[in-house]
Amino acid sequence: MYAQALNVAEKAHADDPELRARFQRRVDAEEKIEPNDWMPEGYRRTLVRQISQHAHSEIVGMLPEGNWITRAPSLKRKAALLAKVQDEGGHGLYLYSAAETLGVSREELVEQLLTGKAKYSSIFNYPTPSWADIGMIGWLVDGAAIMNQIPLCRCSYGPYARAMIRVCKEESFHQRQGFEIVMTLAKGSPAQKTMAQQALNRWWWPALMMFGPSDRDSQHSDQNMAWKIKRFSNDDLRQKFIDATVPQGHFLGLTFPDPELRFNEATGHWEHGPIDWSEFNRVVRGEGPCNRERLKARQKAHAEGAWVREAALAHAEKRAARKAAAKIAAE
Amino acid sequence: MTEKSGTEKTMPLWEVFIRSRTGLSHRHCGSLHAPDAEMALQAARDVYTRRGEGLSIWVVPSSAITASDPQDKDALFEPTASKIYRHPTFYEVPEEVGHM
Ligand SMILES: [Fe+2]
Ligand SMILES: [Fe+2]
Numbered sequence: 413m414y415a416q417a418l419n420v421a422e423k424a425h426a427d428d429p430e431l432r433a434r435f436q437r438r439v440d441a442e443e444k445i446e447p448n449d450w451m452p453e454g455y456r457r458t459l460v461r462q463i464s465q466h467a468h469s470e471i472v473g474m475l476p477e478g479n480w481i482t483r484a485p486s487l488k489r490k491a492a493l494l495a496k497v498q499d500e501g502g503h504g505l506y507l508y509s510a511a512e513t514l515g516v517s518r519e520e521l522v523e524q525l526l527t528g529k530a531k532y533s534s535i536f537n538y539p540t541p542s543w544a545d546i547g548m549i550g551w552l553v554d555g556a557a558i559m560n561q562i563p564l565c566r567c568s569y570g571p572y573a574r575a576m577i578r579v580c581k582e583e584s585f586h587q588r589q590g591f592e593i594v595m596t597l598a599k600g601s602p603a604q605k606t607m608a609q610q611a612l613n614r615w616w617w618p619a620l621m622m623f624g625p626s627d628r629d630s631q632h633s634d635q636n637m638a639w640k641i642k643r644f645s646n647d648d649l650r651q652k653f654i655d656a657t658v659p660q661g662h663f664l665g666l667t668f669p670d671p672e673l674r675f676n677e678a679t680g681h682w683e684h685g686p687i688d689w690s691e692f693n694r695v696v697r698g699e700g701p702c703n704r705e706r707l708k709a710r711q712k713a714h715a716e717g718a719w720v721r722e723a724a725l726a727h728a729e730k731r732a733a734r735k736a737a738a739k740i741a742a743e
Numbered sequence: 744m745t746e747k748s749g750t751e752k753t754m755p756l757w758e759v760f761i762r763s764r765t766g767l768s769h770r771h772c773g774s775l776h777a778p779d780a781e782m783a784l785q786a787a788r789d790v791y792t793r794r795g796e797g798l799s800i801w802v803v804p805s806s807a808i809t810a811s812d813p814q815d816k817d818a819l820f821e822p823t824a825s826k827i828y829r830h831p832t833f834y835e836v837p838e839e840v841g842h843m
Contacts, residue, residue: 448813502790512756512774721754724777728778731781732779
């Protein structure tokens with residue numbers, strides 16, 4: 413994630429067809445594109461948007477789970493949840509760093525989030541009313557994130573790919589701790605099992621929407637595939653997730669809130685009923701159950717953390733001044 | 744793009760290198776913003792060594808790194824392709840001699 417200082421973009425040749433062709437040949441040959449390499453402006457813009465949205469999602473994603481840290485049912489669960497939420501903060505950092513290599517500053521990116529200009533994954537605009545929701549987030553939301561992120565480890569942009577490799581190494585713990593929470597509830601008292609089932613009913617459809625609009629309606633796909641920012645279509649990834657997850661749910665004795673869900677012997681895939689994209693669009697537009705709350709929480713955290721940043725800077729200055737004074741005294 | 748924003752002016756960017764338990768050299772693992780070297784070390788410890796990744800951390804101001812120019816890539820790295828005599832496989836050792 414080297415050195416923004418070197419990042420002199422050559423805007424003058426932004427659309428030079430020869431440079432574009434050479435760039436595409438490098439991408440086709442599976443070469444990694446690095447921060448100071450020539451790249452089309454559209455490639456840069458797409459990556460800044462995608463990586464920063466991804467970073468914002470990690471940061472906002474800490475909120476629904478943070479809601480349960482103080483109320484986790486045991487010390488073991490609390491320690492695990494705290495570690496997971498801390499990991500997500502780290503994921504945000506890796507991704508912001510990757511975005512910064514493309515010439516945007518951290519400050520701009522944070523501001524885009526706080527002013528509501530930037531988007532983040534819609535899934536985090538759903539509430540977590542019960543402990544079972546924490547299990548569902550780990551099992552389904554992190555599970556879906558893993559499906560999305562594994563192909564991104566081979567993304568053509570080097571810093572993004574490297575950040576995703578680190579992230580993916582940490583995600584598997586998240587999914588397993590979530591599954592274990594759900595399993596404990598599913599094997600518990602009838603009331604606990606009901607709690608797990610209700611949480612699954614709440615999270616299943618939003619989790620499927622995490623893969624984004626159907627290929628039939630997705631605008632960016634073709635170019636992103638050619639640039640190898642994307643490796644699989646939204647619908648392909650969604651299908652992979654469903655095929656992996658449905659048997660896990662059945663193993664737990666839970667049912668999925670989709671009357672049309674059925675296994676197709678011929679294709680070997682689970683087929684699902686229609687997804688309510690009007691709900692997805694509503695949440696993306698800012699009308700989900702928690703959009704306002706999430707943004708407010710981030711704004712509050714940023715404002716209330718201002719004194720920490722100021723104090724750290726003042727401390728660094730004081731230390732530097734003391735060092736300089738000691739050096740003069742010694743001479 | 745070359746203009747430095749407020750964050751970068753006040754909170755410089757640091758590159759983080761970690762030496763793993765395996766005894767290999769320090770290896771670049773990521774970057775972070777921090778007001779000074781000590782706080783950069785602290786933050787690097789918090790974020791990049793959460794699972795026994797290493798035994799030693801270096802933090803280096805990103806601005807202190809001099810990198811080769813990607814435009815020079817061919818000039819710098821192509822010539823070695825023709826120097827196959829730098830590899831052990833270039834030399835023939837009769838089978839009877841055994842492993843060497
Ligand atoms: Fe994450
Ligand atoms: Fe996660």
